[in-house]
Amino acid sequence: MRIATSEIMKEIDNYCINELRIPGILLMENAALKIIKNLELDKHHSFCIVCTKGNNGGDGFAVARHLHILNKKVEVFLVGDKEGMSQDCKINYDILKKIGVNINKVTNLEDINDLRDSIERSQVTIDSLFGTGLSRKVEGIFDSVISIINENSKYIVSIDIPSGLDGNRGKILGNCIKADKTISFQLYKKGFLNYGTDKLTGEVVIEEIGIPEAAISRFHNNEFIIDENMIRSNIQVRDKYSYKGDYGRVLVVAGSNGYTGAAYICTQGAVRSGAGLVTLCCDSEIRETLRSKLVEAMTISFDEQDKLSELIEKSDAIAIGPGMGDNEKTFNLLSNIINNANCPIVIDADGINVLKDRLDILKNKKSEIIITPHLGEMSRIVDLPIDYIKENRMEISKKFAKENNIIVLLKGYNTIITDGEKTIINPTGNSAMASGGMGDCLTGMIASFIGQGYKSISAACIAAFIHGYSGEKLSRDMFCVNASHILEDIPFSIKEIQC
Missing domain, CATH: 3.40.50.10260 (YjeF N-terminal domain)
Structure with a gap:
């Protein structure tokens, strides 16, 4: 539409x-x-x-x-x-x-x-x-x-x-x-x-x-609203001869002491959306805790520099930011990935926060970048009041995407997805989903779809639609829907839409 x-x-x-x-x-x-x-x-x-x-x-x-x-x-x-x-x-x-x-x-x-x-x-x-x-x-x-x-x-x-x-x-x-x-x-x-x-x-x-x-x-003017038919026509049918290597290697860089949930949810978002191989790189203090929870994903720590460098080089998609903290360590990891990755990068949460006043690092990218801010994070990096952004979301998102040659997914009511030329609105989701971890889940999903071979803007649209679709469906019988509920439902919602 x-x-x-x-x-x-x-x-x-x-x-x-x-x-x-x-x-x-x-x-x-x-x-x-x-x-x-x-x-x-x-x-x-x-x-x-x-x-x-x-x-x-x-x-x-x-x-x-x-x-x-x-x-x-x-x-x-x-x-x-x-x-x-x-x-x-x-x-x-x-x-x-x-x-x-x-x-x-x-x-x-x-x-x-x-x-x-x-x-x-x-x-x-x-x-x-x-x-x-x-x-x-x-x-x-x-x-x-x-x-x-x-x-x-x-x-x-x-x-x-x-x-x-x-x-x-x-x-x-x-x-x-x-x-x-x-x-x-x-x-x-x-x-x-x-x-x-x-x-x-x-x-x-x-x-x-x-x-x-x-x-x-x-x-x-190249502005659209996503509908179910658009998503259905874009979701690929899996070849019966395919194997895990055909569905992408996804690296998730997330988590710090006290923020294991963000790392877990983001990683599971990638797993449950169908990525072939998912690896979480997190703080060494929380690695053992997360390794015991993440049955289908692998884990390494930030300290394993050689392994991390190899994964950055070989991954098909990278997600970075959830639960990492707004600090120099996060900024240095983000800089390393932007400078060396050969695949699309999805930046969320503290990965966005550390960009404030340092947007120049986006100029050094070798591959596509998607940022997924909520209104508060967008306010910090563009240095504009939240109320002003609320009233001018499309214009601000398009301008920022175009100036920095990136894709912006501005979360919220009628989520905006734009590369500065084409703008797409996702209408799914509701206030029952207003709880911590939802953005982490979406970040993992976007990286997963990119890893599976979808173009970056298509991956963002598909992930946002399914994320909201799942929340709407669950909210028919639930007062509030948490990220863990979405994680359980993702494969079922994808199949429903696909059929």
């Missing part, structure tokens, strides 16, 4: 209408039919449709016509002045009047009382006020109407975007509809990705309305 800004959607629409000569009224009609499809007409029979004079309002008038033809109870309201109504909106407005549907005007407080009464009588309120092009603050009568809709509706469906939501930043422009369902068109709106927007959009449905691929690819 592709993501678009408001500007991209406008360019696509203009290209379709002006260059491809697709009538705007045809796209509006297609949109209306897709909205009807999503209104659960078997249980909803009365609708209050609230429109304005723009094209979003035109969608609402077209929907009202179809509902009227289907013998549903429909009450329609036009908020604001009819003057300046868009051409396509006016066509649907006029048709509605000619077939005998009354259109109520809302221009003052007395009219708002009529709107409130209609909303209270109706099972569903359809928000057809503002689309993705809104950039100014909602004020006056429109502000009051949005409040009336939110306060009195039983169920709200927004057309394309909740009215009052900034389509790019996910910010409320003064006041905003709080929809139960948003039916949007063709491309996922960028503003839907930000923290807290799910409370405004409700369930998001993306419907195609007949926009040709040529128009989308001409303007699309």
Whole structure:
């Protein structure tokens, strides 16, 4: 699924209408039919449709016509002045009047009382006020109407975007509809990705309305959302003649005194995701403890320099950072690996923390690097406040990835994966997974998939999706899901998706 800004959607629409000569009224009609499809007409029979004079309002008038033809109870309201109504909106407005549907005007407080009464009588309120092009603050009568809709509706469906939501930043422009369902068109709106927007959009449905691929690819900005079909089509079927050597040698460099869990979870993440041979390199103080727990992985200590150098040279993927401590020892180990590894490197946790003010070591790399920060770690290395990063996650991640020629996986709600050119959003996972060790598990999984032969950005996408998919699945029956639960479930989730 592709993501678009408001500007991209406008360019696509203009290209379709002006260059491809697709009538705007045809796209509006297609949109209306897709909205009807999503209104659960078997249980909803009365609708209050609230429109304005723009094209979003035109969608609402077209929907009202179809509902009227289907013998549903429909009450329609036009908020604001009819003057300046868009051409396509006016066509649907006029048709509605000619077939005998009354259109109520809302221009003052007395009219708002009529709107409130209609909303209270109706099972569903359809928000057809503002689309993705809104950039100014909602004020006056429109502000009051949005409040009336939110306060009195039983169920709200927004057309394309909740009215009052900034389509790019996910910010409320003064006041905003709080929809139960948003039916949007063709491309996922960028503003839907930000923290807290799910409370405004409700369930998001993306419907195609007949926009040709040529128009989308001409303007699309290489930003995507992962879905299960994408993962299924990318997971390789194992050859029956293959053996452990075919699925990669993965080196995990992790752990220190007091932080055995991070090393264990990261290593097991690699093992349970299907890597052929996994070796953990850890502090000598914790090696014996971990050796007794890691039945399927080998262990060495940081002190075994010759063995470590050999593994760095021969590995197919390296993961470094979990539980190592933000200190010079960690930095020196990271520098050694970056300078000498011939395979992709996944850097997490303290491996990221030691990069603060020392990003120059990334310039010396001989192979690809993936960093997997959470918001706090990203804040440290880019020296920006967490709240600012929350509001600009895609832009900051893309810029950092491009400047340092690396892949960034910024963890959190709608995890961002980017190499600076292509950006992919992973939508899986939920708050039941909010516990220690989850990031360590994901780091091991990414290294495992790289070791098995997947390209680095594909490995990051597959690992992130399966990690979240497993957590969502387990959370149906569990209040909280821990990393150990994910580790147990990984092979089962991969098989489910593969089939």
